[in-house]
Amino acid sequence: MESVILVAAQYGQSDVLQTIRNTLPPLAPGMARISVKAAGINPIDARRMTGEFKHSALPQAFGTEFAGVISELPPGTQGWAIGDDVLGSGNGFTHATVIDVPLSNLIRKPKDMRWDVAGSLAGAAQTAMTILDELGEISSLLIHGASGGVGSILIQLAQEREIKVVATASERNQDYLRAMGASATVYGPGLVERLRLIQPQPFDASVDMSGTEEATLASLATVKADGIVATIAGKPVSSPRVQAIWVKRNPKNLQHVVDGLATGQLTWEVSQSFPFSKARDAYAAVLGGHTRGKSVLIFD
Ligand SMILES: NC(=O)c1ccc[n+]([C@@H]2O[C@H](COP(=O)([O-])OP(=O)(O)OC[C@H]3O[C@@H](n4cnc5c(N)ncnc54)[C@H](OP(=O)(O)O)[C@@H]3O)[C@@H](O)[C@H]2O)c1
Structure with a gap:
């Protein structure tokens, strides 16, 4: 053939x-x-x-x-x-x-x-599930660049686990993030101040989809001292505190997302x-x- x-x-x-x-x-x-x-x-x-x-x-x-x-x-x-x-x-x-x-x-x-x-x-769903598995027991999560493939499903899967999500994207995607249940703000100058207004307590963890220095600095400023600062972007980072996460293929994780979409619990x-x-x-x-x-x- x-x-x-x-x-x-x-x-x-x-x-x-x-x-x-x-x-x-x-x-x-x-x-x-x-x-x-x-x-x-x-x-x-x-x-x-x-x-x-x-x-x-x-x-x-x-x-x-x-x-x-x-x-x-x-x-x-x-x-x-x-x-x-x-x-x-x-x-x-x-x-x-x-x-x-x-x-x-x-x-x-x-x-x-x-x-x-x-x-x-398959790619975004298994990546989002890997992120949550590796972050472990957390109750608050900051997601940088959350309106793309991974972020969109990560917001929803985090809420299944009762994790409060604050997410960033450009202006045009603010309502999109909110519709999935996240508190939303734009990236760009003043990000740390905006995040602190939404979430005065430090986050348990953050994960970056954008790979920007701004995202790294904002995470270091707003995540608990013993919290996890993670990235999936595969770009150089300026702090040794940032942990890279790489997707692990797992058909059970993919099946979980397929089932959630089939029942209408996920979009x-x-x-x-x-x-x-x-x-x-x-x-x-x-x-x-x-x-x-x-x-x-x-x-x-
Ligand atoms: N480590 C792994 O195993 C793994 C797995 C999958 C993906 N990745 C990587 O993870 C990244 C995200 O993947 P994806 O599929 O979600 O990408 P995507 O669909 O292209 O989404 C990118 C997101 O980044 C946002 N963004 C763009 N410029 C930004 C900035 N300056 N600051 C903050 N956010 C910004 C976009 O929001 P706006 O459009 O609103 O600006 C969008 O929400 C990619 O670099 C990809 O290669 C890694």
Whole structure:
């Protein structure tokens, strides 16, 4: 079977992206072949494109998450059937028309869940769950840059655990943050004073999605002396007190978010959908760093 795969043979802006046609090898044991319907784009994809992260040799392929339809299975596979609608984390890349994924990564897509939502869940959902698992027992949390993919679901999952959330974003996203239950303020000059007005007591913990020095300084000024100051941004930080958190893949964590969306207890915003043929536009938009909720590639 043939797959059309998004690749880049050099680092740069989105004009380095191109598609190639590859004939896939026979399906390996333990894998499912998926006809991709939708695949979220994460900042890590765009940051790998530019060469900020050099995770893999060139030419490189992209994408960490997908939703699609099982088109082939190893003989005798239990629990799954050709034609099942699934979602999950990929295996190296997902921005392609057909991908092979370990059976252990598959989560059943709820019947009523939209493809763009299903395809954009795995990265941000598992990251947000990892953050909460690593922060442990806390009752207040400051989130810097909370209107994007990770922050949007983190606000909601924190409240499930009865954690009070104060979150930052630009002016245009203040009502969006509040609608998810956070107390909201804008980032920028005067941030510490605004945070202290909202939350006079020091926070138990903070986590930064933006990677700015302003966020680090604001956290150091407003988090308890023995509290946790964390970042997921993967950018240099000026204080040894800042702990980096990296996503841990865990299908149970992803299933928790899928169930919450299926029952309506959680919400998920896809603000930008692009056809696969417009992947360059999609990557340029994500690289801009102001996605509300998620950006997604849609396949025919
Ligand atoms: N460590 C890991 O395992 C891991 C996993 C996933 C993601 N990440 C990284 O974590 C970061 C966030 O991911 P994401 O998917 O949530 O990104 P995203 O969807 O692009 O969201 C970025 C957020 O940052 C805000 N922002 C932009 N400029 C800001 C500034 N100067 N100060 C404060 N906030 C600002 C944006 O808000 P406005 O639009 O309102 O400005 C938006 O809410 C990315 O750098 C990503 O690469 C790391």
